Amino acid sequence: MLSFKGTILDATALIDFHWLSEWEWLKKHYSPLYIAQEVLDSDKLEQATLSAANKYLTPLSLDTEEMFASFRYFGSKAPLLSVPDRSTIAIARHRLLVCASDDGLVIKTCKAHGIVYTRTLGLLSKMVKTQHKTAIEVITMANTLIKKRGKHICPKTLADWKDMLPS
Secondary structure, eight states, rough: OOOOOOOOHOOOOOOOHHHHHHHHHHHHOOSSSEEEEHHHHOOSSSSHHHHHHHHHHHEOOOSHHHHHHHHHHHHOOOSSOHHHHHHHHHHHHTTOOOEEOOOOHHHHHHHHTTTOOEEEHHHHHHHHHHHHHHHHHHHHHHHIIIIIOOOOHHHHHHHHHHHHHHO
16 A cells, blocks of 8 residues: 655645635645645746745655656646646656645546545545534535635535535
């Protein structure tokens, strides 16, 4: 069995946790926390989100031939993946990191290549399991992401998740 050596967040997970401001919990349960340098270099992040990334996450770059080969491979297999997403997945694969994302194409690519991933609702569920938050509190957090951040979560997925939360 593989032993995971931390978690790498993509832009969606970074933005979600910036909104939720639950960095201490994430550090406690998923450390060390990383982000691909290409995500930080993207001009699509707001300054406050970038500041949170710089404060809580350690940047990683593609630094081996194998990582570059995976980066290119993911580009050929999933050409709609962005450069930051391909970097995140390649780094997760070669550094044995859990990939935190809610991007559908990132998740599909992780599944297809045996890369362990987690989604925001999974992290919120874990908050309940670790007794950090109650089910009501994480449902409120999910609703905040939907209503204030503008995050899209399929209504059926959200309803199923709520039904599966520990009480």
